[in-house]
Amino acid sequence: MRFMMIVKATRHSEAGIKPTRELVDAMKAYNEELAKAGVLLAAEGLQPSSGGLRISYPIPGGMPNVTAGPFEEANELIAGFTLIDVKSEEEAYEWAIRMPDPHGFGEGEIELRQVFEAAELIRDPRILAMEADLRDQIDMINKK
Amino acid sequence: MTDTAAHRTIDAIWRIESAKLIAGLARMVRDVGIAEDLAQDALVIALEKWPDTGIPDNPGAWLMATAKRRAIDLLRRNKMRDRKYEEIGRGSDLYTEPDLESVMDGEIGDDLLRLIFTTCHPVLSQEARVALTLRLLGGLTTDEIAHAFLVAESTVAQRIVRAKKTLSAARVPFEVPVGDELKDRLSSVLEVIYLMFNEGYTATAGENWIRPLLCQEALRLGRILAEIATAEPEVHGLVALMEIQSSRFKTRVSPVGEPILLMDQNRALWDQLLIRRGLAALERAQKLGRPLGPYALQAAISSCHAQARTASETDWARIAALYEALSRVTPSPVVELNRAVAISMAFGPEFGLQIVDALTSEPSLKEYHLLPSVRGDLLVKVGRVVEAREEFERAASLTGNERERELLLRRAAECAANGYL
Numbered sequence: 001m002r003f004m005m006i007v008k009a010t011r012h013s014e015a016g017i018k019p020t021r022e023l024v025d026a027m028k029a030y031n032e033e034l035a036k037a038g039v040l041l042a043a044e045g046l047q048p049s050s051g052g053l054r055i056s057y058p059i060p061g062g063m064p065n066v067t068a069g070p071f072e073e074a075n076e077l078i079a080g081f082t083l084i085d086v087k088s089e090e091e092a093y094e095w096a097i098r099m100p101d102p103h104g105f106g107e108g109e110i111e112l113r114q115v116f117e118a119a120e121l122i123r124d125p126r127i128l129a130m131e132a133d134l135r136d137q138i139d140m141i142n143k144k
Numbered sequence: 145m146t147d148t149a150a151h152r153t154i155d156a157i158w159r160i161e162s163a164k165l166i167a168g169l170a171r172m173v174r175d176v177g178i179a180e181d182l183a184q185d186a187l188v189i190a191l192e193k194w195p196d197t198g199i200p201d202n203p204g205a206w207l208m209a210t211a212k213r214r215a216i217d218l219l220r221r222n223k224m225r226d227r228k229y230e231e232i233g234r235g236s237d238l239y240t241e242p243d244l245e246s247v248m249d250g251e252i253g254d255d256l257l258r259l260i261f262t263t264c265h266p267v268l269s270q271e272a273r274v275a276l277t278l279r280l281l282g283g284l285t286t287d288e289i290a291h292a293f294l295v296a297e298s299t300v301a302q303r304i305v306r307a308k309k310t311l312s313a314a315r316v317p318f319e320v321p322v323g324d325e326l327k328d329r330l331s332s333v334l335e336v337i338y339l340m341f342n343e344g345y346t347a348t349a350g351e352n353w354i355r356p357l358l359c360q361e362a363l364r365l366g367r368i369l370a371e372i373a374t375a376e377p378e379v380h381g382l383v384a385l386m387e388i389q390s391s392r393f394k395t396r397v398s399p400v401g402e403p404i405l406l407m408d409q410n411r412a413l414w415d416q417l418l419i420r421r422g423l424a425a426l427e428r429a430q431k432l433g434r435p436l437g438p439y440a441l442q443a444a445i446s447s448c449h450a451q452a453r454t455a456s457e458t459d460w461a462r463i464a465a466l467y468e469a470l471s472r473v474t475p476s477p478v479v480e481l482n483r484a485v486a487i488s489m490a491f492g493p494e495f496g497l498q499i500v501d502a503l504t505s506e507p508s509l510k511e512y513h514l515l516p517s518v519r520g521d522l523l524v525k526v527g528r529v530v531e532a533r534e535e536f537e538r539a540a541s542l543t544g545n546e547r548e549r550e551l552l553l554r555r556a557a558e559c560a561a562n563g564y565l
Contacts, residue, residue, distance in 0.1 A: 090156030
């Protein structure tokens, strides 16, 4: 199952102040640890909201409102995210709790959220994977 | 924290730490069976203590320190025993006490690599390799492994016990092979991972539905391997193949459980994140600048489909060329048949038919139902329906799959109807 660890923005990140060297190194080490455990899917940092846009729909069925950043309430904004693929909720929590304080200054906040996934169910005969590919191709040639 | 909650947390910590723990301990005691026992002992102590004391700040380090203390006790006991053996003139080199601190501080990646080369050692049967790898590297319980393979738990437990004994008896060294041996041993590791993946992806006995636990485990192991064996193109090739095949998970089966073939899959539902990861892994394989091996080639073929927005945009000429390259590194009738179909798609059925006709004289393919099946399809395309009907009937008589037999007989009937109009 997939979880997203969302790093909340702070006044500093919104002001475009770069994190300290120590923090950058700690995050790098943490991401490496995730990768070496085979659970890391993606990790990205976002630019401050001053370069962002907001598209809202105040009237159902109506035209959207487009507002340019920056946006207020830094702690409701996000500064980055890390997507992981793990076996259980508890494992996701264990990884989230190991993430370094993402900002320092007493404002660091990480939100852990589960990604919606359809129940993945598979039923299959005992055949070779390449025979499955071949069936796909046969099907394609029949429909050509 | 309630006991159940604590146990679930400890399970999660075990999942994260166990492989590293066992790998580190195995380097110390040079026996993966004993290493696992020591790690399990530490887990049992944690299960007793942590519900009362709370989870330590660094649970991995706690488990390692606990297991290490027991390992040192064990090594000392064995050393005393060895001394006695020496006194009576029988030495044993099974255990030596190395500089423990330096042993435990080594690179974790190296230990994990040693561990996977050991659990996938050719001295073990293929089934044993898969079970032991899932157990020691995946941290799965025997129950989970048994469930995934639809066999009894006792069967898996026995398989693992026997595998550990075999490794001890054969004195398999806890190391990463070098030189010429590396290539063969690495292909054994990759085979185990891909076998695991396919077991989840294409194969499960009977009518049972399973969660693709094995696919997830295989993918996770592949991703780990790609981080610790970065210089091996086939490792990245295998990861690419698994990432891309996984991207089609959601679209492979209809809500009522019918398989959906590539042509009819809703490409909008393919997982673009996994496709992107697959393409990146393939690029890593290519950038190493060595000729592509079978996994990377299969991944490249898979990537052609992944990159085609619609089935009609598929680059069949490239796929045909890749199958040709694949048939050079792993000659196989299935690859040849795939190539024949790709060539038909790219250049026309008459060209594909030439390849298939050449295969009909191959004695090993006499009973292979997919040969007449493919030949029948190509014959229909060039208008030779009477021959096509014979081929479909022949294929139907050879297949063991009921649904496929029905489909082939229907194709034969269609040919009959068209042939005698």
